[in-house]
Amino acid sequence: xxxxxxxxxxxxxxxxxxxxxxxxxxxxxxxxxxxxxxxxxxxxxxxxxxxxxxxxxxxxxxxxxxxxxxxxxxxxxxxxxxxxxxxxxxxxxxxxxxxxxxxxxxxxxxxxxxxxxxxxxxxxxxxxxxxxxxxxxxxxxxxxxxxxxxxxxxxxxxxxxxxxxxxxxxxxxxxxxxxxxxxxxxxxxxxxxxxxxxxxxxxxxxxxxxxxxxxxxxxxxxxxxxxxxxxxxxxxxxxxxxxxxxxxxxxxxxxxxxxxxxxxxxxxxxxxxxxxxxxxxxxxxxxxxxxxxxxxxxxxxxxxxxxxxxxxxxxxxxxxxxxxxxxxxxxxxxxxxxxxxxxxxxxxxxxxxxxxxx
Amino acid sequence: xxxxxxxxxxxxxxxxxxxxxxxxxxxxxxxxxxxxxxxxxxxxxxxxxxxxxxxxxxxxxxxxxxxxxxxxxxxxxxxxxxxxxxxxxxxxxxxxxxxxxxxxxxxxxxxxxxxxxxxxxxxxxxxxxxxxxxxxxxxxxxxxxxxxxxxxxxxxxxxxxxxxxxxxxxxxxxxxxxxxxxxxxxxxxxxxxxxxxxxxxxxxxxxxxxxxxxxxxxxxxxxxxxxxxxxxxxxxxxxxxxxxxxxxxxxxxxxxxxxxxxxxxxxxxxxxxxxxxxxxxxxxxxxxxxxxxxxxxxxxxxxxxxxxxxxxxxxxxxxxxxxxxxxxxxxxxxxxxxxxxxxxxxxxxxxxxxxxxx
Numbered sequence: 001x002x003x004x005x006x007x008x009x010x011x012x013x014x015x016x017x018x019x020x021x022x023x024x025x026x027x028x029x030x031x032x033x034x035x036x037x038x039x040x041x042x043x044x045x046x047x048x049x050x051x052x053x054x055x056x057x058x059x060x061x062x063x064x065x066x067x068x069x070x071x072x073x074x075x076x077x078x079x080x081x082x083x084x085x086x087x088x089x090x091x092x093x094x095x096x097x098x099x100x101x102x103x104x105x106x107x108x109x110x111x112x113x114x115x116x117x118x119x120x121x122x123x124x125x126x127x128x129x130x131x132x133x134x135x136x137x138x139x140x141x142x143x144x145x146x147x148x149x150x151x152x153x154x155x156x157x158x159x160x161x162x163x164x165x166x167x168x169x170x171x172x173x174x175x176x177x178x179x180x181x182x183x184x185x186x187x188x189x190x191x192x193x194x195x196x197x198x199x200x201x202x203x204x205x206x207x208x209x210x211x212x213x214x215x216x217x218x219x220x221x222x223x224x225x226x227x228x229x230x231x232x233x234x235x236x237x238x239x240x241x242x243x244x245x246x247x248x249x250x251x252x253x254x255x256x257x258x259x260x261x262x263x264x265x266x267x268x269x270x271x272x273x274x275x276x277x278x279x280x281x282x283x284x285x286x287x288x289x290x291x292x293x294x295x296x297x298x299x300x301x302x303x304x305x306x307x308x309x310x311x312x313x314x315x316x317x318x319x320x321x322x323x324x325x326x327x328x329x330x331x332x333x334x335x336x337x338x339x340x341x342x343x344x345x346x347x348x349x350x351x352x353x354x355x356x357x358x
Numbered sequence: 359x360x361x362x363x364x365x366x367x368x369x370x371x372x373x374x375x376x377x378x379x380x381x382x383x384x385x386x387x388x389x390x391x392x393x394x395x396x397x398x399x400x401x402x403x404x405x406x407x408x409x410x411x412x413x414x415x416x417x418x419x420x421x422x423x424x425x426x427x428x429x430x431x432x433x434x435x436x437x438x439x440x441x442x443x444x445x446x447x448x449x450x451x452x453x454x455x456x457x458x459x460x461x462x463x464x465x466x467x468x469x470x471x472x473x474x475x476x477x478x479x480x481x482x483x484x485x486x487x488x489x490x491x492x493x494x495x496x497x498x499x500x501x502x503x504x505x506x507x508x509x510x511x512x513x514x515x516x517x518x519x520x521x522x523x524x525x526x527x528x529x530x531x532x533x534x535x536x537x538x539x540x541x542x543x544x545x546x547x548x549x550x551x552x553x554x555x556x557x558x559x560x561x562x563x564x565x566x567x568x569x570x571x572x573x574x575x576x577x578x579x580x581x582x583x584x585x586x587x588x589x590x591x592x593x594x595x596x597x598x599x600x601x602x603x604x605x606x607x608x609x610x611x612x613x614x615x616x617x618x619x620x621x622x623x624x625x626x627x628x629x630x631x632x633x634x635x636x637x638x639x640x641x642x643x644x645x646x647x648x649x650x651x652x653x654x655x656x657x658x659x660x661x662x663x664x665x666x667x668x669x670x671x672x673x674x675x676x677x678x679x680x681x682x683x684x685x686x687x688x689x690x691x692x693x694x695x696x697x698x699x700x701x702x703x704x705x706x707x708x709x710x711x712x713x714x715x716x
Contacts, residue, residue: 073706080700165705172703219576219613255577306697309704317712318676339664342438345530346667347523348431353668354675 039071043078046177049116051150054177061169062155076169079176084302086118086175087289088182090196092222093206095187098232100139102206102272103183107140109278110181111148118174119143121185122192123154124163150179161316164195168309171199188222197225198305201298202285205229207249209242223252227265228284234269235276242269261297263288322357331356397429401436404535407474409508412535419527420513434527437534442660444476444533445647446540448554450580451564453545456590458497460564460630461541465498467636468539469506476532477501479543480550481512482521508537519674522553526667529557546580555583556663559656560643563587565607567600581610585623586642592627593634600627619655621646680715689714 045053057079060072093099103119110117119140143149155166171182186196197203205217205226217223229249234242249267258264266284270277292298322328335349344352403411415437418430451457461477468475477498501507513524529540544554555561563575563584575581587607592600607625616622624642628635650656680686693707702710 076703077706080703084700169703169705216613219579219582221577224577255574303698306704307694310693310697310707313705313708314680314711315673315677317708318680319673322672322676335668336665339668340661342442345434345438345527346664347527347671348435349668350671350675353672 039074039078042075043176046075046079046173047082049178051177054150054173055152057173058152058170061173062166072169076172079172083172083175086171086180086182087202087285088171088184088200089285090184090186090200090203091206092186092188092193092196092203093232094208094211097206097208098272099185099206102230102232102270102278103185104140104143105272105275105278106282107143107149107183108146109275109282111143111146114148115180116148116150116178117143117181117183118150118152118177118179119183119185120152120167120170120174121154121187122160122163122167122196123187124160124189124192150174150177159316160191160195161312164199164309165313168199193220193222193225198308201292201301202227202288204281204285207231207245208233209238209245211245218252218255223249224256226253227261227263227288228281229253229265229267230270230277230281231267232270232272235271235274239269261288261292261301262295263291263297325357327356328353397432397436400429400433401534404433404437404531405440407536409535412508412531413510415531416510416528419531420524430527434530437530441530441533444529444538444540445560445643446529446542446558447643448542448544448558448561449564450544450546450551450554450561451590452566452569455564455566456630457543457564460588460590460628460636461543462498462501463630463633463636464640465501465507465541466504467633467640469501469504472506473538474506474508474536475501475539475541476508476510476535476537477541477543478510478525478528478532479512479545480518480521480525480554481545482518482547482550508532508535517674518549518553519670522557522667523671526557551578551580551583556666559650559659560585560646562639562643565589565603566591567596567603569603576610576613581607582614584611585619585621585646586639587611587623587625588628588635588639589625590628590630593629593632597627619646619650619659620653621649621655683715685714686711 042053042057046057057072057075060068060075063069063072091099091103093102107117107119140151144151152170155163155170167184171184174182182200184196184200186192203225205222205228207217207229209231223229231242231245231249246267246269253265253267268277268281268284270281272278289298292301323332331353335344335353338344339346339349400411400415404415415430415433418426418433421427421430449457449461451460465475465477498509502509510528513521513528525542529542532540540558542554542558544550561583563580563586565575565587567589581587589600589603589607604625604627611623611625626635626639626642628639630636647656650659681690689711693702693711696702697704697707
């Protein structure tokens with residue numbers, strides 16, 4: 001039986017036990033004791049790099065059940081002092097760019113040099129499409145079998161914010177479980193690239209030669225976020241075009257002022273399929289970590305990201321609390337109608353709604 | 359005595375009278391009656407196109423005094439049924455592009471064809487620099503003297519949101535005072551272009567030939583917002599370069615999918631200094647209004663803008679209410695320290711702060 005399958009089974013078993021204990025309110029004291037032991041055990045196992053325990057904890061983080069959430073928070077709190085020691089890498093690129101092949105090649109390169117790699121995904125569309133690229137694990141056949149790699153498909157959630165929170169918390173769990181490298185893949189739907197960028201240390205943009213879409217990347221602000229651009233499929237007949245693309249993307253990168261990281265983003269060529277250029281991308285990442293650790297940007301960025309997520313979470317909650325109040329929902333519709341009929345201004349309507357809730 | 363000066367004097371007189379009546383609480387009933395009469399008078403005068411009354415009303419809108427605000431709201435409510443009949447034009451461009459000269463040329467063109475023109479500005483930096491371009495009215499010498507033109511410098515405010523609200527309300531007052539065209543200038547600091555774009559019907563981007571910054575415009579999302587690009591100073595030796603720039607900007611515009619307005623943004627050449635090409639830009643604007651009135655985009659856009667400002671105002675207020683609570687201010691600092699010390703997650707910290715306020 002593969003490790004992954006075993007993990008899934010044990011996870012299922014765990015959930016049913018907790019469901020049984022939760023069902024009886026008389027046993028609540030016993031229940032609490034059990035949950036406590038279970039949390040401690042879980043944390044202990046995670047710190048021992050137990051993948052089954054890690055999977056269970058992630059399932060708790062992803063759960064909508066209140067008790068699961070409370071336990072998830074306890075696990076996270078206990079894991080925190082053991083987190084933060086990885087390099088977090090975001091990877092984006094349009095469908096067809098060869099993301100899965102690239103992540104598999106990079107992942108294998110890393111496990112070969114004795115690193116432990118976790119691969120997560122941010123895919124807010126996974127609710128609809130029922131499966132991101134990572135959902136289809138068979139596309140990373142070798143990496144899935146590698147005992148030093150852990151692959152987890154995108155959490156599903158009602159909102160990008162929800163998915164983002166779950167992924168951020170999963171990063172902490174993976175780090176506590178001793179993963180050295182966390183790769184977070186995004187399919188680039190909507191704001192998902194910005195979201196991934198705000199939770200990683202290094203942001204890698206995968207491109208194809210001759211796609212002629214460097215202006216699209218500028219337009220959408222992706223080039224600006226990239227710490228490196230890798231032109232994939234730079235092999236065979238494609239090599240010449242890839243070299244031209246390299247020049248173009250280098251020019252595009254020079255549109256931007258020097259980053260506060262003092263890092264000059266690099267354009268490299270690679271062929272994930274032929275396993276070429278992967279090592280030089282990894283060396284780039286190491287160079288980035290060295291540069292930004294020296295000037296302390298690495299820690300400052302993480303600190304800023306934490307603050308960003310703190311503020312963002314509060315703001316999202318404030319909005320959702322306000323606009324989901326039944327009274328506000330009803331009156332908002334009325335005020336929008338009054339706006340249409342030119343009988344109120346947006347500001348008068350806003351004041352009215354805000355006063356309703358006080 | 360010039361009309362502007364007279365207006366300023368009467369305005370001053372008005373404010374002092376209201377200050378006197380407000381100072382005595384015993385006379386509050388008398389005071390209320392006076393205020394009521396004054397509001398009715400003010401509205402009546404505004405509808406009679408009285409510039410002095412318009413200026414006074416704008417001063418009320420800009421005031422931080424609670425009584426002034428209440429009166430401003432009453433005036434706005436009474437003006438609303440008479441508003442909405444103008445064409446609102448946003449104009450942006452970097453310093454040196456000749457914005458003042460262009461607005462003066464366009465303004466004079468419009469008053470010549472018997473239109474009444476109001477020129478407002480969004481300049482969130484006006485607090486710091488103590489004066490936007492429009493603050494220095496001497497740069498629009500001819501238009502200032504024109505009795506069919508009304509120029510009002512940017513409101514000052516603590517935030518772009520504050521300035522934006524005041525400008526939005528000023529638009530209503532100007533429309534009630536019978537202005538056919540409202541021009542809103544922005545200096546393009548921070549988010550001010552997006553703000554202006556969200557309150558106008560037509561967004562015009564002024565450019566210079568040979569500045570080589572079309573990619574900057576794409577990068578900052580300005581090209582995407584433009585309904586027209588006018589390349590200014592297209593005269594003399596500059597003409598050849600301007601024609602080349604026209605080709606480039608046309609290419610840049612084709613990066614974007616067709617707008618829901620079904621309007622294809624145009625690039626034109628002009629020389630505000632020599633008064634060349636201004637009429638064709640005006641014709642473009644008229645063509646835009648015709649197209650978008652036919653397909654109802656014109657009204658739908660205004661409706662969407664109203665909704666946007668309603669939601670935006672509520673969200674801003676919710677955030678400001680929350681983060682300005684003394685308890686939250688203090689505990690936010692503590693939580694940020696805990697985040698730095700790796701003793702909490704952004705989400706646990708957010709939950710803690712949100713619960714504090716419940």
